[in-house]
Amino acid sequence: MSELKNDRYLKALLRQPVDRTPVWIMRQAGRYLPEYREVRKEAGDFMTLCSTPELACEVTLQPLRRFDLDAAILFSDILTIPDAMGLGLYFSEGEGPKFTRTIDSASDVNNLAIPDPADKLSYVTDAVSLIRKELNGSVPLIGFAGSPWTLATYMVEGGSSKTFSKVKALLFEDPASAHTLMSKLADSVALYLNAQIEAGAQAVMVFDSWGGALTTPHYKAFSLAYMQQIVDQLIREKDGQKIPVVLFTKGGGMWLPEIADTGCDGVGLDWSVDINIARQQIGDRAALQGNMDPAIMATNPEVIRQEVSRILADYGHGSGHVFNLGHGITPNIKPDNVAALVDAVHEFSAQYHI
């Protein structure tokens, strides 16, 4: 493997000194880029794009050709694991992800097998290897997966949900089956992320998109506990390099110290969180990632620069901050505004690392 030329992202997550705050953007390989839309169109459907390593590699690299980003993130979907479990993932236009089979009973849970990544998910690890090779050491590659709770919401509801009534009914009415489901998913995610690490991922992130929909006791019992189970099983060092792990619960601003207590390296913050308070609460337990409101990306470069400056100042001096949005970038954003963001982070952050 080529030597890593830009290790700002990894160092910031390990709270080691950096010259500037690193920046990457959730969904940086995505529909706001015309060149992405081109490849997406050629691929035909979204799953073909995800499951063809050459195409996944191409779209992963696209934003790095345009912007001075400090990390690449594997192009994939959080629902690859339930798909590998046999639930039949598909994407219906305008309605988001769907499954042909859902988890409806205790026996459905008991019948779920933990997928062997080498068997069912080799298209992902092949993409990781290829991207890592193509990056040629320019920036580190981030692998990722969905959290057990977040995966379970789709598996039980059969797709996206506003109220999560089916999956919450499972938690309340059959907690034993719910725990079995989350534990199988945690083991599956850990195996999957470790396979990504073995294939070349230099950091991993767990997306708990729907943790914020839970009560505090249920968040701890059904979401956080199983992210802990993942953290405990992950490869944390490879070839003498630490492999940082970042946990991100959207809507999890009330639970940040508990998230840090899992022993993860970084905690993702959505935009509602005050990053200064988050830093005070978490102290030296973990680095922080975030947290600009994605809606700001629809304004103009001057507003973007002001908000970058505000967030960097709120975080303050020293390492331990990876700049990002507080959620994924939306398809309506002009690429020039992304350039303004990335440049502003590098320009304004140097003063905090002297």
Place this chain on the structure above:
Amino acid sequence: MSELKNDRYLKALLRQPVDRTPVWIMRQAGRYLPEYREVRKEAGDFMTLCSTPELACEVTLQPLRRFDLDAAILFSDILTIPDAMGLGLYFSEGEGPKFTRTIDSASDVNNLAIPDPADKLSYVTDAVSLIRKELNGSVPLIGFAGSPWTLATYMVEGGSSKTFSKVKALLFEDPASAHTLMSKLADSVALYLNAQIEAGAQAVMVFDSWGGALTTPHYKAFSLAYMQQIVDQLIREKDGQKIPVVLFTKGGGMWLPEIADTGCDGVGLDWSVDINIARQQIGDRAALQGNMDPAIMATNPEVIRQEVSRILADYGHGSGHVFNLGHGITPNIKPDNVAALVDAVHEFSAQYHI
């Protein structure tokens, strides 16, 4: 006016001793009740139901005939104020509220007039008077309005939104106009709630449904500051009776002490909040309202009873708690489950008031 026979709700908000924890349910007059659907059908459209005092009174009283609730809440909509400002509120099937005119520019903001409730909103105050008369002192009547920020989201976006990109662009790109808009809305809401109080409302609640979509600095500057402006203008005592005011920001769990610092009497909690921590944070500054997950209402009476018991225990001993859901009840709920909730609150809470 008849003497109030059940003042448990008002006393709890004023943190005075009560025999049992009072309970009411957000959207208790709503689609989960067959008798509501009947009246709604007869009315033809939703706005006719809201704007006909006899019909609004009838549906307000319906849940009280079924359940042993400790308060009634005016049946109305949060968007009556922008409608009275001339924006033309209508409801399109399956798409929620819409406006025929939207706020698109500084001049649109400047042209907005603060509606005189006696002129444009007399259908609401007429409904309040009628409900109060029909209640005949059985339980207190709650009046309500939307928060300035929440109203502004609909007025600028033209309806519901997921990303709030237009209204957030206004905050970032023209903050002066945004402040003018919020201030006009705050004055409008204060006049409107005071008119409801003059007509007979015995407590008022401000619903900040979308405050949780803001960054912390913007929440404080554009939502909380204008709820403060409302609280400062409200009638807080009438005929020797205190008129409590409750502020509820959904997704506001990180900002509870700041909400209490407005001088409101009660703080609404969504279900993600740990009510025990909220009580520790707020102390004797305000009472708490909440906060059962509405999804639990779709399970069964045994689960509902367990969760009621858990929340009451988490709040602990003493007054200052109004039991409620953490958000509105959904149309799919069986009325028997509501009965189970109400009965469980009264049954299990007595022990905390000895």
